[in-house]
Amino acid sequence: MSARHPWAMLGEGFRIRPATQADHPALAGLIRQMDKSGLYERHFAHGDAPNQALLQRLAEADGRDRVVLLGVGADGTAIAHAEYVSVATVAEFALMVLPAWRGRGIGQALLAALLEIAVRSGQSRLHGLIQAGNTAAIRVARGQGFTVGIGDERATVIVSRHIAQERAADPTVPQTGASITIPIPVRHDPDRTALHRCPGP
Ligand SMILES: CC(C)(COP(=O)(O)OP(=O)(O)OC[C@H]1O[C@@H](n2cnc3c(N)ncnc32)[C@H](O)[C@@H]1OP(=O)(O)O)[C@@H](O)C(=O)NCCC(=O)NCCS
Numbered sequence: 001m002s003a004r005h006p007w008a009m010l011g012e013g014f015r016i017r018p019a020t021q022a023d024h025p026a027l028a029g030l031i032r033q034m035d036k037s038g039l040y041e042r043h044f045a046h047g048d049a050p051n052q053a054l055l056q057r058l059a060e061a062d063g064r065d066r067v068v069l070l071g072v073g074a075d076g077t078a079i080a081h082a083e084y085v086s087v088a089t090v091a092e093f094a095l096m097v098l099p100a101w102r103g104r105g106i107g108q109a110l111l112a113a114l115l116e117i118a119v120r121s122g123q124s125r126l127h128g129l130i131q132a133g134n135t136a137a138i139r140v141a142r143g144q145g146f147t148v149g150i151g152d153e154r155a156t157v158i159v160s161r162h163i164a165q166e167r168a169a170d171p172t173v174p175q176t177g178a179s180i181t182i183p184i185p186v187r188h189d190p191d192r193t194a195l196h197r198c199p200g201p
Helices: 021-033 036-042 049-058 106-120 136-145 163-169
Strands: 017-018 066-072 076-085 091-096 125-131 158-163
Touching: 017 106, 021 049, 021 076, 036 049, 036 091, 049 066, 049 076, 049 091, 066 106, 066 125, 076 106, 091 106, 106 125, 106 136, 125 136, 125 163
Parallel strands: 091 125
Antiparallel strands: 017 066, 066 076, 076 091, 125 158
8 A cells, every 4th residue: 555544644434345226326426526637637529429438337346346335425425536447457547536535545545456456356457548737647557656658649658557467576566555667558548448438429
């Protein structure tokens, strides 16, 4: 884990839990409260289609290859969302935190939680696509030991943890929070990723 323990800054009431289909209204409410630029940073697209796709993925969550987490406040209100989708043990993650709750370590906590689940469920790699100017998201990833790969012509970077390689290189390597530099692919098309592809009309 990072030196700063995320939960310590959030008070007793904050927790991260798996989301279920019953959370559909809560997640829709969270999306409504998100800022436009934050949604763009999350989806790489404007409009409601990616929000609907995100809501649909709730029904597909299996806790292993398709993971959806909610960060909830003391009163149970959803204030943050995190997910990964894995294809052949390569998992892509994305995060979002309501504007009023940013900068308190929730992003770090969510990514740490996703990483733990990815390790436990046998994923070989966890990576995320981030706009190159999204300093907050890049800091979150770096804080969890992700390496930052070179961006492509669409001004994105890929942050990665190569879980299987890390484990193979050194079985004693801590599986979360360790900073390890491993070469990663440099080109990536956001339109072809699991979490940034918009459903067609
Ligand atoms: C990215 C996001 C999830 C981070 O959530 P968060 O709860 O604020 O994250 P944390 O509080 O754990 O960490 C934020 C980090 O960014 C830093 N930060 C915040 N705003 C910043 C800014 N404008 N410039 C530079 N750094 C910034 C904080 O200091 C902190 O860094 P530190 O841990 O080294 O101190 C949140 O900003 C968000 O929802 N953004 C919109 C959606 C998005 O961009 N998703 C990422 C795509 S996967």
